[in-house]
Amino acid sequence: MSDPAGHVVILGAGHAGGTAAALLRQYGHAGPITLVGEEPIPPYQRPPLSKAWLKGEADADSLALKPLEFYAEHHIDFRPSTRATSINRGARSVALSDGSTVSYDALILATGARAIALPIPGAKLDGVMFLRTAADAEVLKATVGPGKTLAVVGGGYIGLEVAASGRALGADVVVLEREDRLLARVACEALSTFFKAYHEQHGVVFELGAEVEAFEGEAGHVTGVKLAGGRIIPCDAAVVGVGAHPNDELARDCGLDVARGVVVDLEARTSDPSIFAIGDVAHRPMPIYGRMFRMESVPNALEGAKQAASAIAGKSAPAGEVPWQWSDQYDLKLQIAGYAFDVDEILVRGDPATAKFAVFHLKGDLVQAVEAINSPPEFMMGKQLILSRRPVSKARLADPTVSMKEVAA
Template identity: 45%
Template sequence: MAEQGFVIVGAGLAGAKAAEALRAQGFTGRVTLIGDEPDRPYERPPLSKDFLAGKAERDSVFVHEEGWYSEHDVDLRLGATATAIDRDNHVVRLDGGETVGYDKLLLATGSSPRHPPIPGADAEGVHYLRRLGDSAKLKATLTAGTRLAVIGAGWIGLEVAAAAREAGAEVTVLEVAELPLLAVLGREVATVFADLHRARGVDLRLGVHVKAITTDEGKATGVRLDDGTEVAADAVLVAVGAAPNVELAQAAGLAVDNGVVVDSSLRTTDPDIFAAGDIASAQHPLFGKHVRVEHWANALNQPAVAAAAMAGQEATYDELPYFYTDQYDLGMEYHGHVDPGAYDRVVFRGDVEAREFIAFWLRDGHVLAGMNVNVWDVGDQLKALIRAEGPVDADRLADPNAPLEP
């Protein structure tokens, strides 16, 4: 019998962790890891956090040491783009014309920043943050006195705004919603982040609509709003969300609906193809529906489940969604999942004004999610509260002297 070959398309954190998991779980067949970037797999959170802020060196972002892939017999192919999947012949086609055969295939193609259809969006001096080179280029612009305009007050936009302010740049953040992170956190908690950035000198403009990025001889000079207001800038960051890279899967005829549709073992509608990370819309046992999360924890944890399932083992991904942020002196962790407007109450425990608190999102007395701000080592308790079958006592949640338990 021919040696089994597993192929991973996407050499980011999810792809690298899948290769690691396959070897750690005892798979001895061929492992090919294909990525279209020139750099070996790296983690993306530092690109808007410590690396961008100059608190971490470039080498610290990589998932493995340079020699790890050869030492573990992983065929790492960088600068190679997968252009098609031939499901009938179990082959992945690359842009150079080469084909790579597979017994099992994992798609970990991640996501890409959205480009708004506005004039000037591709001008010189307009930045989109996704890759290591993007972060390095943006980092070079964040100096004292630089005027940075940030379009979008999501996690990336706010983290970059914080790094820019700490570097001495003048920052204007432009957001169409009434508050930053409104769809993610709701009004009660989104206000905390609005207050935080304004207190640090960010010109936060909410409820505004961007009409164009102004240019002079092809270089960005600022942003024009639909009311005619112009915001002068030396650099512009566009951070209006990301779209999952599902084109390869879609062209191959796999089910796609807000990402590549997979079951709880991360298997697609083709039993020999799996998906993990940003692109995976995975059936979640706790929520009873498909959930897609564009955060580091999925890319870190899903690959071990996918690797086990690829090797024929029973495996289920049931981790709760998790993400974190660091902005100025605010550190935060979030566990759980809340669809926009799906909660009926937010309970705070601690001092919100001092930004040392835990927030709980509830529906019918059940905890949907919990966020700890500058309060640490409570992750296990928050997850237990979310997984609790019955409703909780909201008054006990709010009492800092009461045990943090269901």
């Protein structure tokens, strides 16, 4: 669609949906835009929820992508506290939870992903929480503090960020991870070892190889986590961070192609030419790696928003980008570029003992991914090498006395 008067409906008012609405106006789309969001507040940045928000350094206003008045000023019909219940592709209409129906010329699915709940006894006790929304973060912030114990189920990036923020708030923190190392699904062993030691220096306790069987409670509130074998880990609150599932039910129900997310092309277009999918819900092409993949990151949300808005507004498709993401823990800034697909060698540049190093994942002499701790040059140059597919000298890459600019030259 490139009809300048067409009605664009965006389902989901997160980072992807909010950005798409703003970009459509920036790119010259003059037709109506309706932005439908389940939360009562306008689109906001989500990564700080596990960091700045928990520590009281941010709130809804400071994290808003745009002030509330932006939407009215730019003739964007923002509908908070509302969700879509079904899509009628034949009629090009969407039924909403408030009983209304809205018609579209182009539809953008930006419905995101939801936290995976553990199907175990006690999972619905008060104090057993997730961290996906501002409301979740507000409840958690009010629950943890000095004299409290926070149990974190899951040793991935979200779990570790919550652990760091819990310690900053003065709470005791224990992380329960089913695998025998942290970050087992997303990072190499060198990074796992480094983060475990760093968190332990800050007082976090780890239980690895810990299978959670149930949450224990009294008077409807969680009091502990029961592990396989019967041992109880006492706690005042528990955060579950074991992954997320794409909210792709609307797409499935209306017959769009779905495979671990809504299948899209490089324009973010689904199997229906008038429907797009962006952000966490999209199963999208990754040309660098010659595969499809679903990603959960702010840069991915922004790239998808650019792709969909460009296609709808009749602009040229944006240039492809290297996927990247970050994690802040204590005084550590982890920046990750690319994905470690088809890797046959891992190379560490720098000394982990200094808390300033980078891990490069190689396929032959090509950089597939880089994980950089407090090392911006390694991240930036690594990102360029991933995009250019230019071979590197492993000896020079491993030598921190050789600058990354020289490595990449």
